[in-house]
Amino acid sequence: MAALTLLGAINQALDQKLADDERVVVFGEDTGFEGGVFRVTAGLQKKYGEDRVFDTPIAEAAITGSAVGMAINGLIPIAEIQFDGFVFPGYTEIVTHMARYRNRTRGRYGLPIVVRFPVGGGIRALEHHSESLETLLGHIPGLKVVMPSTPYDAKGLMISAIEDPDPVIFMEPKRIYRAGKQEVPEEMYRIPIGKAKVVKKGKDMTVVAWGPIVREVVKAMELIKDENIDIELIDLRTINPIDEETIINSVKKTGRFLVVQEAVKTYGPGAELISLVNEKAFLHLEAAPARVTGYDITVPLAKGEHYHFVQPERIAAEILKVAKF
Structure with a gap:
């Protein structure tokens, strides 16, 4: 290995x-x-x-x-x-x-x-x-x-x-x-397409992300570790097909849902995931589902690029907002 x-x-x-x-x-x-x-x-x-x-x-x-x-x-x-x-x-x-x-x-x-x-x-x-x-x-x-x-x-x-x-x-x-x-591993192995990964189990809130944003969520969790919010972090891995079962089972357990994406907000995957949670786990929710996203703009060039991206501080603030609803 x-x-x-x-x-x-x-x-x-x-x-x-x-x-x-x-x-x-x-x-x-x-x-x-x-x-x-x-x-x-x-x-x-x-x-x-x-x-x-x-x-x-x-x-x-x-x-x-x-x-x-x-x-x-x-x-x-x-x-x-x-x-x-x-x-x-x-x-x-x-x-x-x-x-x-x-x-x-x-x-x-x-x-x-x-x-x-x-x-x-x-x-x-x-x-x-x-x-x-x-x-x-x-x-x-x-x-x-x-x-x-x-x-x-x-x-x-x-x-x-x-x-x-x-x-x-x-x-x-x-x-x-x-x-x-x-x-x-050096040998060939396979990860099923359409299967999300539970990065960390938790009982207070479900947070879904994918790609590079998973790392940003982990950083955000570190920023608010003293708040004692037990987050279940899910790496979606596959945008389509969505692993509905893993997400819905998690939300039914935690009662709270946040999705974080780098993509712009409007019509993004986060909206689809929130709709999914509302349709299939609404009666289990203790707070309104939320999302943290990129802005509805063309990605800025070099000097302004970082303003567009989802920063750990924004994620941490939204986690606290959903947790304290």
Whole structure:
């Protein structure tokens, strides 16, 4: 067992599936020779050759459209979009073909595709480089949408995504690519898509987050540790499908619910989760469900970026508000 970063865990998962199944191909802008902007695919082209790990033109629609054609013809494509904001040019192929193929063939055929890309802010990047697209992709029937928060989860979820018979959007939080290491088994293992993780059990309040925000919630909990609020922290891990059972069972136990997301507030995943809690655990609530989110603005450029993001102090204040309702 080795200590890996989140980036290293994804690289190991790709490496092992390339070795395990000759149908797997990895491609995208600078994905081959350079190993990607963040070096997530570093070393893979040298090991497996240009036929299986290769660079593409700067053409996201061609990348996602080619993935559809490859999957129809028996390959298992893993397509990289260089940055989150570059998904938009490839969105047509994702929605009109990739997500609909199972329905279009009346359930007879799926498209085993992984579309992976770095997501979110935190690296003081340019415009179109810091988007949180959970709503845009999680809203589409036929797509599974995943965002890991730890190296261990990243590897297990990536292997499950590659082996899934239908398309999976794999969002990689760029600001925690190298934010610490975790022991990760060297052998292949799988984490089920659609299953949340209870990071910490508690009895007073349920807090749900995913991706890099899980760490911010942990920091917030440390800020108010003297308040003796026993929080149950759930890492959603999968945006779609949502693990309703884990969330509802937790809220029925705690009676209080808070969701924290980096994405903008309006129409975000937090609203969906609050609706879910209201529909299925309303009579167990002792306080109104709440959310802490990014603001309804375009992500600011470098100097103002941190004002947009959810800070531990904001999370801590909302936890206290819900707890004392």
